[in-house]
Amino acid sequence: MNRDGTKSDLLSVDVEEYFHATLFESIIPRSEWEERQGRSAPRVETLLERFDQWDVRATFFILGWYAERNRTQVRRIHEAGHEVACHGYDHTTIGAMSQDRFREDVRRAKGLLEEIAGCAVTGYRASTFSVVDSTLWALDVLAGEGFAYDSSIFPIHHDRYGIPRFPRHPVRVATGAGELVEFPLTTFRAGPFNLPVSGGGYLRLLPFPFVRRSLRAIRARGETVILYVHPWEIDVDLPRLSMAPWKRVRHYAGIGAVESRLGRLVSDGRFGPFRDRLEGGSFPLWSPEIGRA
Numbered sequence: 648m649n650r651d652g653t654k655s656d657l658l659s660v661d662v663e664e665y666f667h668a669t670l671f672e673s674i675i676p677r678s679e680w681e682e683r684q685g686r687s688a689p690r691v692e693t694l695l696e697r698f699d700q701w702d703v704r705a706t707f708f709i710l711g712w713y714a715e716r717n718r719t720q721v722r723r724i725h726e727a728g729h730e731v732a733c734h735g736y737d738h739t740t741i742g743a744m745s746q747d748r749f750r751e752d753v754r755r756a757k758g759l760l761e762e763i764a765g766c767a768v769t770g771y772r773a774s775t776f777s778v779v780d781s782t783l784w785a786l787d788v789l790a791g792e793g794f795a796y797d798s799s800i801f802p803i804h805h806d807r808y809g810i811p812r813f814p815r816h817p818v819r820v821a822t823g824a825g826e827l828v829e830f831p832l833t834t835f836r837a838g839p840f841n842l843p844v845s846g847g848g849y850l851r852l853l854p855f856p857f858v859r860r861s862l863r864a865i866r867a868r869g870e871t872v873i874l875y876v877h878p879w880e881i882d883v884d885l886p887r888l889s890m891a892p893w894k895r896v897r898h899y900a901g902i903g904a905v906e907s908r909l910g911r912l913v914s915d916g917r918f919g920p921f922r923d924r925l926e927g928g929s930f931p932l933w934s935p936e937i938g939r940a
């Protein structure tokens with residue numbers, strides 16, 4: 648946490664096991680989750696150590712399934728001054744759920760995290776950024792379930808997610824159950840294109856000087872930088888499973904570089920958890936009908 652109170656960049660970790668990631672869905676069926684050895688807990692410990700060294704606090708969007716099996720760690724994340732937030736219960740994408748099922752999912756995960764961490768959980772990030780045009784109703788459900796913010800919308804064109812027309816900056820969204828703030832994932836505006844640069848595969852696969860320059864430019868324009876990383880992305884011994892070559896690149900490439908990349912990017916900015924940015928922040932209002940903020 649920055650001492651001068653001027654931090655505006657946001658640091659986030661999506662806490663799940665490697666077999667929860669969408670790319671593994673077709674390779675490791677859910678029925679095998681229980682017998683698979685979890686690998687993320689030691690990687691979360693590494694991240695906690697690094698964040699201490701870098702004197703930064705982050706938001707941990709934690710999967711309910713993971714929290715149930717790593718209760719002590721979840722409590723320690725909270726006690727170390729980081730924000731405990733919700734990544735849903737079992738990584739089902741929103742489009743695969745009915746509204747009722749989604750409500751049950753977030754209620755279960757939020758309740759579980761609050762019981763374990765002993766604090767209010769008011770932030771949400773959907774699996775695979777699955778708040779898209781056809782699932783915008785999810786924001787109503789989240790507001791109704793007591794969430795203050797969401798960070799699931801990627802304002803880009805992508806084969807699996809994204810709302811390209813969505814604002815690139817944090818906005819208040821009016822829902823049937825009240826307002827909540829949406830923090831869209833960071834993009835670098837280049838001509839007519841929104842380029843994702845600040846986390847996950849983009850952080851691993853893009854040339855690092857390009858990523859760093861882009862984030863500096865975003866910050867210089869007064870825009871919000873949101874970094875996001877998964878524990879399995881710093882797991883250099885991640886099990887090598889057989890998959891199509893393009894998937895292999897998307898999932899394994901650059902893993903050895905993430906820790907140091909993250910450190911250099913964090914040193915460039917003034918990072919903190921979402922909850923701090925929410926406090927006292929003023930955000931323009933956006934509604935799906937108007938389509939602009």
Ligand SMILES: [Zn+2]
Pocket residue numbers: 661663668734738773774775
């Ligand atoms: Zn996830």
